[in-house]
Amino acid sequence: MSVPPTYLKRRKLGWYVQLPVPLKHQEAMGAKVLTRSLRTRDESEAHKLRHRVIAELQQSINQTVAAAPKAPTAEAILESAARAREGVDAGEVSPVDAVPALDAMVSDFLEEQGRKLGVDAEGHPKVSPEVVATIRRAHHKLTGNPALTLGYQAERYLKQKEASPIRRQTVDDKRRHLDSFLDWIGRDTECKKVTKARASVYVDDVVMPRERAQQTKRAAINEVRQFFDWMELRDVVAMNPFAKLGKMLKESTRGRQQARRPWTNAELLKVLRAVSQDDPLWPLAALGAYTGARREDICGLRIDSVEGDVLHVREGKTAAAVRRVPVHPVIQPLVRRLVETSSDGYLLPGLLTGGNDDKRGHLIGKRFLYAKNQAGVTDPRVVFHSFRNSVLTQMDAAGVALSLRQQIVGHERGGVTEGIYTDRAADLRLAAAIEHVSYGPEVDALVRTVGASLTLTRVARKRKARKNR
DSSP: OOOOOTTEEEETTEEEEEEEOOGGGHHHHTOSEEEEEOOOSOHHHHHHHHHHHHHHHHHHHHHHHHHSOOOOOHHHHHHHHHHHHHHHHTTSSOHHHHHHHHHHHHHHHHHHHHHHHOBOTTSOBOOOHHHHHHHHHHHHHHHSOGGGBHHHHHHHHHHHHHTSSSOHHHHHHHHHHHHHHHHHHOTTSBGGGOOHHHHHHHIIIIITTSSSOHHHHHHHHHHHHHHHHHHHHTTSSSSOTTTTGGGGSOOOOSOOOOSOOOOOHHHHHHHHHHSOTTSTHHHHHHHHHHHOOOHHHHHTOBGGGEETTEEEEOOOSSGGGSEEEEOOGGGHHHHHHHHHHOSSSBSSTTOOOBTTTTBTTHHHHHHHHHHHHHTTOOOTTOSTTHHHHHHHHHHHHTTOOHHHHHHHHTOOBTTBOOOSOOOHHHHHHHHHHHTTOOOHHHHHHHHHHHHHHOOOOOOOOOOOOOOOO
């Protein structure tokens, strides 16, 4: 006779299946092994019947375990408190009934933890501080005032920011930094219980260790600080625990490579030769190189923004961005040509909007980065914004006064922004300053020549949505 296979056992003249119950399910099943008769004395038939019976026994274990009441966890207690609070707020459950029910659940949980983990000298179960904090949050969730919690106030704060004129991307950045803090400290935490010590721990343990630039870390602290400033003004908190915590970020005094550098003449020539002259990318690069304007400043220019030999930037990133920029002699033919041939009233026509704020420069900015790299300009320090470095560096080398340089590129000047409507003499001073910008005879001549006859025929089109396969 062959050796019986696993699970198959013989008792007297009959055959049986014996299925061991996993250790973690033995309490629910009330047994360590399940046994069932196959009702046969024939071994061959037993081999055939065993698979079906084993499957039935396994199904029985699964059903019993699924139906058995599960041991509560700290997270389950918190969820139960949240549901109870919803019932209380809706008038479906009485607080008199909800609180004792939660206390009973907590008591059962702590008793179970005491059996598993043991108790301390005072008879308390040896649970972790995180579990204790979760249970306290559950009690506060049920009995506390939601309007006093960080989560409630954060939503009020962000809704107010969404209704303000600031960009959508700025609001998203605020939400991201606030979410990081709230996930760490708990959204149900009372606003007034956030101390300076806890705020410092957040900066030390969460913000500081991140592999991010100092500017990003500073933003993470400042966004939370601004949130507490907002609550302090509304008397939700008595003081701002994040005040002055930005000083914990120490700037390195070691020398380091600049994040951006000016374009070289050769690099700009590569890009202008590589990009098709019927593509809006070509005039975008030329305008950026000879004005030092931000990408969005250029993409937002309309044909009525051209006032003689001046580009009137009517809105921008800051108050100082609203300014009059002289048209460099090299790009004067290009600007006239763009005004004459515009198909939609914009100096750069046919651009698709994109990004959180539907900016005209968002998608073409991505295309510019790709085109630059394809042209062989792969230094990550050279981007579209580097044209500002180029213009400022060249004017500085020529001895142009700082105030004029700042006015041309739209930088704040000593905390004071001058009026955008200046006299002709001021325009002439700015024009004389910008004329110091040059990328060499070859590039300057190319931009003059191409700009005079440029015709933009390339039209951006939205991508079709992919069909689910």
